[in-house]
Amino acid sequence: MFIFEKEQKVWDINGVKIGGQLGSYPTVLIGSIFYDKHKIVSNRQKGIFDKEQAEALLNKQDEMVDKTGNPCIVDIVGDTAEALIKHIDFVASVTEAPFLVDSTIAAARLEAIKHAVEVGLVDRAIYNSIDVHSKEDELNTLKELGIKSSMLLVFSPKALMPEGRLELLKGSSGEEGLIQKAQRAGIQNILIDTAVLDVVSISFAAQTVHSVKNELGFPAGCGPSNAITAWKKIKKDFSPTSYKACLSGSVLVTVMMGADFALYGPIEEAESVFPACAMVDGLISYYNKRKYKIRPESPTHPLTKIF
Template identity: 35%
Template structure:
């Protein structure tokens, strides 16, 4: 799907144990050349994984996912010791829900922590609560991107799945249509990339993103803006 649409790709690797995470990453490192995100609900799993790969050639491809409000000094030390330079920063907390609060949280607490850990390449995720809150997330992405210049993203998939199950809207057609609408809205508000859920969703996630991206790229010509890459979705997919 990446080759078809012209969209770059990375893989968010999720595991609940260190052994599983290491196995998944080693397999994907051998089978692909794309960036790999180290993602686990357990900070211990993430830290132990970094220690395992410290100093290896794979380190440059690893993205820590994620550094959030609950970070510890041990976590920052593990990232620094492993030489990891890439991370997703989750600019979200129960007390930072509106766009201005998310920007303040990122600038005042999370960005300094990331710099302490030696992170150089930062992706900012303002977080998504539910379908309705995607509007606030989009506004937060615009605000953070404008103020800091860092690329922004979010993961609307969980909110979409929770909504469709609660409403009994489980057909593939509904999922694809709803996701397409969500993706288009986020992209129009500056989302640089989107976490779309299980990799099986690529069959509709890539066309949805590529179509919206192509439309935005063409519209940008009115302002004299041209793509930085030679073969964007506008050329490859449309």
């Protein structure tokens, strides 16, 4: 195990602590709901879904939080502003967890997060995300709304290696970095998503997590599940059990490199991912407690919950 050279930032988002040295706080696990092709959604444009099934999934994730000590965030996905707003209102009524406002359409994200502010959910809302394509009007709107928390998606086809991704964050040759962009938008709680493209790129993303924390100190993580869910060979040539093992394994690779959070994919996978991550968090904490005198800051850390 190891510790980071840079002093580590820790954010508190509606009671969920994210960041810190290895062993201080447990990994925050982020499950996605209402995602593309999610069977509980019957109309993606209007945000019509099976509320009973959705509530059961959210309750199961909260149950895993209680059992393992790993906090959660809900990744709320929507194709339109109408759908995303309905999704946010429902999730906020079922769970107290923070949530990502997630859409591939910037206008939908902005309208939905504006709604979150208007109904008093700004402390729980995390904008997903600011990236190299974010325009000035998007940044200005976030500042005007008083958005406190946002993901920064660190990706460019021109910067695939960890060194290049760090430059995207810090800026170079007079160009503004993503961190500066976020700060200009008034973002206080900056969460750095090191971007996974395919299965093999998980290695780059995991190394970038380590580099970001070691050099910049910001909370960092990624979504390795995106690659695993699209991995056709593992689904074709191996059993469903193998797929679940690889999904959890992909998360653990990033956790061992210091990830503070992980987007673990479909919320249905909570029962597989939470115990595996809790085990690794406990092992890391036990070692760093003995080696570096870093004690868990959370009274419900997996080290005390599952061992």
